[in-house]
Amino acid sequence: MRSGDLLRQLDQRLLPPLTRAVARLGDSSSRSGVLSWAALVSSAAVLATAVWASGDAPVGDRTVGEVTRVGVVDGDSVPGYLRSAAADLAALPTAVPTSGDGTYALVTLEAYLPPQRLAAVLGDVSVSTVFGRVPLPGRQTEIVKVPALRVPEDVVAGMAQVAVRKDTEAADYRARAASVSGDGAAERELRERYVSGAAVAAAEAAAYRTGCACVYAAVVRATPGELRGVAARPDVRAVDPAPEVYRLERTVFTPPLPEQRDVVRPPADNGPTPEATPDGRDELATSTPVPSASVGESSEPAPVVTNSSPEPSSAEPSEPAPPPVTTSPDADGPVPLAPAPS
Structure with missing residues (x-):
């Protein structure tokens, strides 16, 4: 008072x-x-x-600025994380919380799945976000977060938004490549990087547009019993419960990628690097790859955006309907390519 x-x-x-x-x-x-x-x-x-x-003045929210992290970070042991998640899930009390809303958890998948497969894995629990990435041989690709209250409808719509953004990104890189003048070594290298960035962005756009097998994790909310049921499904690699999470906007989820088997490292898929065609375009730009779930190698967790492009492109569209797809919080745009691990 x-x-x-x-x-x-x-x-x-x-x-x-x-x-x-x-x-x-x-x-x-x-x-x-x-x-x-x-x-x-x-x-x-x-x-x-x-x-x-x-002396009874109202006190502000003391949690402002605090961030909760759930998942893995660079250099973590993946087997150790999986064991820890399983132990935390087993330790959850069976009783349903008094709020009745359940517990937030990070669900990591065994392989990249298409949107239609998610219904069988996550369909009976409340989903808030899914994580996706297009695995391309020898390339780093962007990690995206898709708000998805309805599965698979919102996931398909979110992928379509990413495809539109990637088409714009590819056009931007082509324009940058065309604007580079001169025939010196530095100019040729910069032009090749722009061409490569355009090729990767175009390949990502083509994959997302076709509803690729690109989803590898999701944030859900359910009772302890329901979470244990999700963990027992064949396509699920781990369920990491986070009872300490109450506000998603102050939480960073960092799921391991399916190809991570030992230690968390930056993503760059193993495989031959596509060679440029005689007209100067990368072979990736002329194909429409739909990544399979079997591609594998050690890579990096979700919060670190690992794009293929040499320079930032225009920002993502803001708040369309359905909810906008966002990239990870640690970066805003493409970063230079890193060589694929040997």
């Missing part, structure tokens, strides 16, 4: 009795002494109330 309200209530309760007492004692010889004591008591009460109310 604010101090002003308390003072008003104090006036309403104390002043009428004091007024009546003063009226009764008005003709007494001790009138001046009674009035003095009444004034002193009233002043002391008002001062004490004001001091107490000033």
Whole structure:
């Protein structure tokens, strides 16, 4: 209660009795002494109330700025993470929380799955976000987060948004490549990097447009019993419960990729690097790959965006319907290619 309200209530309760007492004692010889004591008591009460109310000021949210992280980080042992997640899931109390909303958890998949396969894996629990990436041989590709309350409908719509953005990105890189003048070594290298970035972006766009097998993790919310049921399904690699999470906007989820089997490393899929065609275009740009779930190698967790492009392109579209697809929080745009691990 604010101090002003308390003072008003104090006036309403104390002043009428004091007024009546003063009226009764008005003709007494001790009138001046009674009035003095009444004034002193009233002043002391008002001062004490004001001091107490000033110490009861509202306190702001002390959790502002705090971020909870769930998953793996660069250099983590993947087998160790999987064992820890399994132990945390087994330790969850069976009783449903009093809120009835369940516990947030990070579900990591054994392989990259297409949207239609997700219904059988996640369809009976509440889903908030899925993570996707197009594995291309010898290339780093961007990790995206797709808001998905409905599976698979929202996942398909989110992939379509990514495809449109990737088409724009590819066109931007082609324009940059065409604007590079000169035939020196530096100019040729820069032009080749732009061409390569355009090729990878075009390949990503083609994959997402066809509903590729690119989803590898999801954030869900369910009861402990339901989470254990999800963990027992064949396509699920791990369920990492996060009972400490109450607000998703202050949580960073970092799921391991399917190809991570030993230690978390930056993603660059193993395989031959496509060679440029005689007209200067990368072979990736002329094909429409739909990545299979069997591609594998050690790579990096979701929060680190690992794009294939040499320079940032325009920002993603904001808040269309359905909810916009976002990239990871640690970067805003493409970064230079790194060589594929040997």
